[in-house]
Amino acid sequence: DAKTTQPNSMESNEEEPVHLPCNHSTISGTDYIHWYRQLPSQGPEYVIHGLTSNVNNRMASLAIAEDRKSSTLILHRATLRDAAVYYCILRGAGGTSYGKLTFGQGTILTVHP
Amino acid sequence: DAGVTQSPTHLIKTRGQHVTLRCSPISGHKSVSWYQQVLGQGPQFIFQYYEKEERGRGNFPDRFSARQFPNYSSELNVNALLLGDSALYLCASSSVLAGSPETQYFGPGTRLLVL
Numbered sequence: 001d002a003k004t005t006q007p008n009s010m011e012s013n014e015e016e017p018v019h020l021p022c023n024h025s026t027i028s029g030t031d032y033i034h035w036y037r038q039l040p041s042q043g044p045e046y047v048i049h050g051l052t053s054n055v056n057n058r059m060a061s062l063a064i065a066e067d068r069k070s071s072t073l074i075l076h077r078a079t080l081r082d083a084a085v086y087y088c089i090l091r092g093a094g095g096t097s098y099g100k101l102t103f104g105q106g107t108i109l110t111v112h113p
Numbered sequence: 114d115a116g117v118t119q120s121p122t123h124l125i126k127t128r129g130q131h132v133t134l135r136c137s138p139i140s141g142h143k144s145v146s147w148y149q150q151v152l153g154q155g156p157q158f159i160f161q162y163y164e165k166e167e168r169g170r171g172n173f174p175d176r177f178s179a180r181q182f183p184n185y186s187s188e189l190n191v192n193a194l195l196l197g198d199s200a201l202y203l204c205a206s207s208s209v210l211a212g213s214p215e216t217q218y219f220g221p222g223t224r225l226l227v228l
Contacts, residue, residue: 042222043117046216046218085155100146100158100161101146101156101205103157105154105155106155
């Protein structure tokens with residue numbers, strides 16, 4: 001599986017935007033970029049995914065570099081409920097990847113009131 | 114609709130015992146995956162089942178086994194428990210097999226402590 005690299009931790013203030021970076025220099029042409037987050041004492045939850053173009057949903061935006069070797073998860077206005085571990089994950093579009101999500105260490109996001 | 118449910122929520126066992134963890138997927142989901150999350154680390158993939166067949170297996174010893182039932186619920190079995198098996202065990206369900214970037218929905222997990 002292609003590897004992702006994320007900062008161990010980031011901090012933000014409430015109501016401010018947060019940009020969470022992810023490097024994936026060995027990404028293949030068919031790998032999707034997924035983001036999941038895990039709130040304290042909960043299972044991971046899906047945030048957003050994309051392939052080449054930037055994506056927006058009600059939770060966040062995903063900005064993907066033109067060469068696809070990096071991406072940024074954008075939380076437009078952080079709230080205290082966004083404090084979580086954020087995982088950037090590459091997923092192949094079939095073959096032997098099946099349902100496997102390969103989690104790294106993730107980025108621990110702390111949001112200050 | 115109910116999300117993914119797992120039982121029990123917590124479990125304490127001693128070394129050498131075996132354990133069975135259960136998972137009920139979201140209604141209509143045919144794929145179930147199991148993950149192990151040791152404290153301070155990201156979840157590690159153990160198994161995926163789709164339509165009652167094993168479709169993927171992570172790097173775990175044969176002490177770990179699983180199965181999926183006709184109603185798509187699943188059990189994870191761990192034999193000869195070791196202290197290192199202490200972890201949060203997560204179940205995730207999705208509607209399709211990989212081939213599309215389907216979202217995986219996770220349950221709250223079962224926290225297993227091996228003494």
